[in-house]
Amino acid sequence: MAQISGTVFRDFNINGTQQTTNPIEPGLEGVTVKAFNASNAQVGATATTNASGAYTIAGITGNVRLEFTLPNTFYASNGKAGNTTVRFSTAPATGINLAANNPSDYCPGTPDVIVTCFVNGNPLGGGTSGTGDALVKFPYGIANASTTSPTHLANANEVGSVWGAAYQRETDKVFTAAFLKRHVGLLSAGLGGIFTTQLGTTPTTALLVDLETFSGAPHNIDLGQSVIGTRTLPAAANGSSEDPSAFGAVGKVGLGGMTISEDGRTLYVINLYQKKLISINIGVPAKTTITSADINTYTIPDPGCTNGASRPFAVRFYQGKVYVGTVCTAESSGGTQSNLHAYVYAFDPVATTFNTTAVANFSLNYPKGKVHTSEVPDKWLPWTDNFSVLYKGAGVGTPGAPRTMRPQPLLSDIDFVENGDMVLGFTDRSGHQLGYRNTGAGASNDSIFSGYIGGDLLRLAKGSGAWTLESGGNVSGLTGSANSQGPGGGEFYSDDQYSGQLVTGGPIVEIHQETYVGSSFTLPGSGILMATVMDPLSTWSGGTSWFSNTTGKYTKRYQIYQSTSDGGITFGKAAGLGALELTCDASPTEIGNRIWLDTNKNGIQDPGENGIGGVVVTLCDSTGATITTVTTDNNGNYYFTSVTGTDATGIKYGVVLKPFTKYRLKIPSTSGSNVLTGTDALGNDLADNDFALNGANGELTLITGGSGANIHTFDGGYQPAVGSIGNYIWKDANDNGKQDPTEAGQAGVIVQLVQGATVLATDTTDANGVYGFPNLSAGTYQVKILVTSLPAGCVISSKKDAAGVADSLDSDFDPTTGLSQTVTITPTGTGIAKDNPTIDGALYSPLGSIGNFVWKDTNNNGKQDSGEAGQAGIIVQLLQGSSVVDEDTTDVNGLYSFNNLTSDTYQVKLLLTSLPAGCVISSKPNAAGVADTLDSDFNAAGLSHLITIDTSKPAADTLRNNPHVDAALYSPKGSIGDYVWKDLNNNGIQDDGATGVKDVIVELYKGSTTGSPIAKDTTDASGAYGFTNLDAGDYYVKVVVTSLPVGCVISTKQDLGGDDTKDSDVSPVTGFSAKITLDPTLTGLSKDNPTIDAALYSPKGSIGD
Known part of the structure; x- marks a missing residue:
């Protein structure tokens, strides 16, 4: 026995080739691979790709069909170059690979990075606060150590204070969410504002929705506006403010993190006050108006915190799930560092439910780097709403503004690197409670202070449905730094620090051992994690660092702002930046797959069945209007792709395939002498024919998914042109030669397909009476019912081709020979010329009858003389022995009958009590010289002679149907x-x-x-x-x-x-x-x-x- 092996890899640039650099394309774990033989039976065991994406299936011989089942949200990336989820191979074979990608991982070239920025003051005051940059962008590939100013996208007076950001690739739109930060004002939409910035040559920004407008039923959204009340902030960006209500409300009211679904249709944002996940249906392209119907809210699980509260903030959509991060704050009286804890929960957007078991769960009671080497804070501390308990260090600047700090963990970011590890970013809450050279709160409101942050980045190793926290700087087999600044005495991303001279001319030391501000992401395939940091290059600045996902060390840094003004326009060493977001292009979309010759006519792509080249496949819009065409290559493959390229046989480039849009595909109904094969034989679309006959074409209707949701299951099968004959044998209870609604099919009847004396095939009717002879070549045939297989007492109906009965409902078999009429099959034709399902057979159980005349024998001669009328109303009984088995009453003509009689001996009785007054039964039964058809057959007691019915006799035989049991009545004088x-x-x-x-x-x-x-x-x-x-x-x-x-x-x-x-x-x-x-x-x-x-x-x- 041989084996087949290969690799499934993440094809970030969708070129179908696995690369080790630029981008780094790792294997894809968890893909199941099955092999099927020509009988559609699985051979060998199901394989599952390992961490390297490798798989092997042993115990295989000959030709097989391989079927790959990708994890949720992954698609085959490039059908022509990287293959699709159905492959054909011959064992032994190696290198049977598959390129796959999640569309959200597609990010070619050097995209721009967007980041939200905070500007001190009231953006609506008409001063300089409103004209500061609140949303900017810069190239991901910007040079190391650059201080080049970022590109302006939106002023503070267009968005106000915003943290959360999301990017819709299909429309080049950025969404930002309002965020409560001390010293920074909101716009008129308040805590509930979500804004849209349309990128382009001249970016424009508008309010998308104010979530607080949905404060009533059914959503009852409350973001906590009542907690902060009215705030007083300066119009000048360098003005100072106490902003006391915001100090304790940071991280507790308003909106937190925001993310967008991988298909671009849904925004998810955190309601900090009610601790809920809010989903907003924005559609693709994004709507300009949001209604109540677009909103849903979901309560985030509460882990049950000791001496504190659960405070959610972070949210990330990843591979079909929404991940939400929360911390136990230890903010209550008696709370200690040991009460600080972090949790991540997964939300299923399809089932719309949270898994209440956290996928990540760990204590924050670990040693961490110092906020400042000269000051004490080197650990996370419980949340506080009291300015006086913050740590104040030495004053800096003139006048001196004390270094003010208290590292309070707020889980602000969730990210995932290429191997599936989770990276959690913790912003320091105090960075949003404090400013740069700004006023204190409470008793300290007459002094100025400068905030210092001490956030942290933690990496967690991917497991089976859960993630495990790094320890000692080690994670997933990678080694970071054992620097005593993280869980287990080390940290993986150890370069989130700033080194410099404490004094002019002094040695270079780690002044700040924790510089993480609160947002990060990995450009798929880069091997790099980008994060917002404090002092990336210079003091009193904010920017980004690039960290290696292999070593944890930084590779370059970029400075976005530096606070040099004593007024504190930006935020110095406090948290001056919000969320980062990549502006990646929408992933190209590809549809298609394979047209093949279904030689065994089973509607399934079996191993060894070849593709058909030269078939024209037409892409149409929903109305059927042609958009473009492509011709299958020699292997029968065809693709329509939105990737730009030069058209070739089998692939059409540059096709506009809109997301979530209905299209049609058409192929000719015939290919040479072949016709369309059966549709949807497997029911899963992976390897069967999906084109249904519609006139001169085979057609299917499809609806695209999101950008990059490639669909490679649109297969078309042709088979050698064949016809069929069928299909129904039924029990014709009333023997009228017509399929009446209540008459059931007859199972177990043996039916033969014959040509002359040659039996070509045999079938037996199923439980519904159906038989069929498929796969017939052109020719003339007859169908024969084997009468020996008929149920006891059954015969073929004599009502062949009953007048006035449609051919689809009549009986077509000769009752004597059991043969149907001659049927001509023309497989290249249509309708019953190709497939004739009208060759039906009526069976019935022949029954007898007894009747039929009671008359008034006026001359009492025992003979039905001319002019002697029938007698109505006489009750007549049918007896078997002494049992009455049926009863009838003579009609106006004196007629009675007993029908549907089986073979047996019967007697007819007239009820004397039903005779008219003065009437008796004639005393002349069986009168001499009178024919049986005209005489009287009843004695004075009302009984006829014994009558034997034999249903095997012909219908005209009186032994089967006896209409001569008559009775003469007379009135005696x-x-x-x-x-x-x-x-x-x-x-x-x-x-x-x-x-x-x-x-x-x-x-x-x-x-x-x-x-x-x-x-x-x-x-x-x-x-x-x-x-x-x-x-x-x-x-x-x-x-x-x-x-x-x-x-x-x-x-x-x-x-x-x-x-x-x-x-x-x-x-x-x-x-x-x-x-x-x-x-x-x-x-x-x-x-x-x-x-x-x-x-x-x-x-x-x-x-x-």
Whole structure:
């Protein structure tokens, strides 16, 4: 097994080549590197670059794709010369390097350095105080020992007292923040002023925002104006002032340090009074008006200080985090040096939360250099608001102004050097409580004093998420000086001192062992830390020193001001300078990457897949209008860069790529005989195709980040032109040949792609019923469903290509052969000519049915005769054994049906209770000579014969669908009769052999004996009569006496003998029978009553005596 190795380095000048000098470009630690084979499987272990940026991945053979994951805020710096975060290599290999950079580290050439300056007095008083320099610049590369005056940028009457400074590269603007310093006045914006200075030939300055205007909800910003009240300062820059309220408020009210996010969009500034971090959304380019919506505030963690308070001040944006520094001041009664402590906290601007565990945390109870060799202060002391406890040394000047000092630590600056070490700058608070030859405070306000500062620089070694304080002058393997002037008895930056003669002609000695004023920075790649210092060259001056980050020694010094006037226009050995800021150019931005041939059509740049040269990539604005184009090189690489250069194949120089702006990239939809491959196969954009087909182009939309936020993930893949066929087999529950919304796909069906008798590919439908045959070359195909794979009871629908159904929703398979229609694929075409996803198959489980007709058989012949209508409202039940499995009611046409029946034996039952009054089931089931389609199939109990359903039969087979289970209903009629006879023996019983009487009129009445008869009959020769076709009801029979033969009457012997079939039933008085009730639906006398007889006799007289 072989290995691949290389180095990831910080490419400060973004030329893609690692340099050891000018700039020094160290390795980048913490980059993860992974290798993937052609199957997109990781091979070898994940490597992580060490402190030198080196990595090695062992256990690799053949071609691999390497993926580099850079730390937050780092980007591949130069795609053409320094490669990108995706590399292709063949093991074994060395030197597989990557150039990377944080855009905020880009600072080519010799930039200018900006510094805020303090001018004594009231800048708004109309005097010389207002015309003094408050913001200046000078070249970073200025000569050593220079005293050349810096270039003016803003007067004191334009910004007032300001400390914090930040520079927006994209717009060449400097932002400065108001700062409370004794003897120096603020502008009308007061403690909350933040100013913008537009650099250029004639710099202009304006107020950006007064943060105190957001004193109400939701921000409730309070900077402590009530603490200082009204201050009285001189209009003349050489005037003196007591300014008593400011003395104790320094470092406690107003604004502290300020920084800008690496993307240039957000300012962060410290609210000293409320101990909060304030973020201000300024945008790129910077706004001119700040609203409440642009402001957010975040409470800074309080470490819990003993005998003092936590006082934040320093702030620095670095590699995606905001670092805030604070000190425990020991300012309360009883506070001692042992209570002094420093903390640094990290704020995540994305999560908008502080990590409440400090990333740096150490005591300030250490020996340090003397402020002045003739005086005592050689350590940090607790904060004080009492002028009288300051140390006063010998008077200097005429009249003598005592050296006044008390080193009080205020953590004013956080910086980071190239190896990731943290440098903390502590300004001496007393440098802002004191001036140069200015008035004391309180009881000493009638005397003049000159302040001396004793700040300090400390370096902390980078660890895993935390930093460790230097000790004995040693840090990160580097050796400083064991001079007993720092933690552990030494300090790394040991040249922050001023040496000179205490007396004329005397020896050169370290007069001031601590000269740091309070601000510093490292120009990335320079190996140098620049810091503001007291007495860089001459006494009573302020300027800068350059310190080696390797040795801690100074390399050059520059003097910005020197206080020579007794009035103290500038601040002598007090803190006369504020924050330093570099004016670096915005880092160029580059976008692009690679166009490749995706031979295996998986949408991923696999090892061994080559780039495609000659593809034109078009950069467009958000509307699609062309900006410029570039043609890919032989490796398929292309880049658009804002770097100035001469265009070449694969790279377009000088392209204006605005920060945070939407653009489009376009490539042709085809390249030769190749077409765009699938989009976003990996989902992480590192090594997949990002161009989606849009008409004749592949397109993507992008939004740039901040300046220098290079994006090398815009890859485009082409694959050999192929088509596809699919895609859906579904359960067509209603067998209509259409994909209805509630019908689900059928999993597990085996589908074959065939050409003639040749099976080219096989697929099985997934859980959603989807199948597919991708990567098809030009040709004619068919798809076949293997019927043996269908679920039990399922068949292919016979509703192929159902009329009126869209091709995307219909069924395309022949139910007999299982084959689809012929499908022609043209991979270079579009739409379904290329990819046909409409070859769908409907399955259904064939079911049977039973029906269907209940009719009124008016002639009760058991046959559906013409004119006999169906009977609505009859309840019909479907039985399986004795269980009712379904129920239906005949419609207006007498039809019923039971559908969706599985193979089984059934019986149909008519609910007799649902029959119309007077109706019964025909007594003529299965009438002889009547076809089954027309006969009645139900017995008198309402049950049909047993019916077997076999769903395997064709739909037209009555064994599957039986529409002939019909029922005849009829309304039966009754009758009344039947005999009038001559009762010779007048006993009321038919027993004397007498014969019937003809021509007797008999009437039938219904309901009552009143009214008119409903029918009449006349007895025949045998004496018989009869009334037929009678409905259910109550009837009366009447013998019309006027029709009786002469001499005959109705017998008085009514209802005698106990045998109703032989007696006489008619009243001799009225001629009416008793009530006769008929119900033709019943049997016997209830239906037909032939027992209503009448006896006649001829009464005889007698003679005798």
